[in-house]
């Protein structure tokens with residue numbers, strides 16, 4: 001799998017590290033950068049809670065910068081306000097697959113000598129000014145979770161661009177544990193189950209069941225209860241399982257087709273929404289986005305999500321709160337209400353539409369038809 005990723009990013013396979021989750025890649029790079037108690041990390045206040053929690057496991061303080069309402073990405077004009085003598089890293093996320101303003105972010109990072117890390121969990125194949133997202137920062141991390149650009153059945157990848165970090169990252173990778181043969185079997189069973197039962201029509205119901213099964217410990221979930229409560233779980237620093245690598249390889253061999261499907265579906269949504277008089281996603285200039293989930297702002301998000309579940313439509317809720325998911329102890333992660341007004345507004349308004357290859361033109365029509373009937377633009 002390293003070879004396929006290296007080929008995609010035009011780098012060497014020794015710059016790629018496979019872990020049990022994307023967040024583990026982030027934790028590893030922060031640790032390799034030498035971050036420690038009291039150091040500060042700037043990140044968008046519109047992300048998954050596992051991002052600040054990875055920094056929290058190193059006892060770092062997170063500074064949340066607000067997003068720009070058009071791109072859902074960190075607003076570079078906010079960076080100076082959050083920087084100080086203890087700032088040691090900047091995390092920039094390419095939300096929904098939309099590239100962040102890399103001229104501004106990389107420029108700021110260089111000017112201040114603050115390492116830039118890219119959260120590419122939504123962005124695989126997106127380009128900013130012709131250059132692939134993931135190749136700007138000192139390192140970038142990717143997720144292989146079910147709903148990410150391609151799945152490994154949970155799993156994550158770290159791409160190291162700054163060779164001075166390689167030795168530190170490699171030594172942490174070597175310290176990481178392997179999954180047991182039994183755990184590998186369980187993960188493999190989940191991959192098989194996922195492929196058999198998940199379709200756009202079953203997605204929401206299966207996701208609800210899966211969350212329940214992982215909460216009770218029956219299935220291997222995305223986050224353990226400990227982790228949601230802010231404690232580093234035992235076995236966090238873990239490498240990717242063999243069955244996950246196999247699945248990732250299979251999906252990577254088909255990545256061009258998957259990217260093409262996402263581009264076509266995003267263009268179709270834009271066309272259908274425009275025909276219906278709804279606002280459409282405005283791609284920033286000089287970007288070529290591979291949209292993972294197509295964001296739409298609606299007036300009554302909870303109502304729309306409930307109706308969509310009843311109609312068996314795969315409409316998503318990312319992000320439910322600035323540090324997703326709803327129910328996260330945001331105060332424990334240093335977020336207090338009002339810190340990022342645009343992110344809070346987006347959390348109240350944005351639903352997202354699937355772009356993956358299982359979404360046929362008919363299904364896309366059905367989704368937009370549903371919005372026209374059951375939703376109003378925010």
Ligand SMILES: *Cc1c(COP(=O)(O)O)cnc(C)c1O
Nearest residue numbers: 021022023048121143144145156
């Ligand atoms: C999914 C996600 C992550 C975490 O990925 P894991 O593989 O679950 O650790 C991080 N950041 C963003 C923006 C994500 O969507």
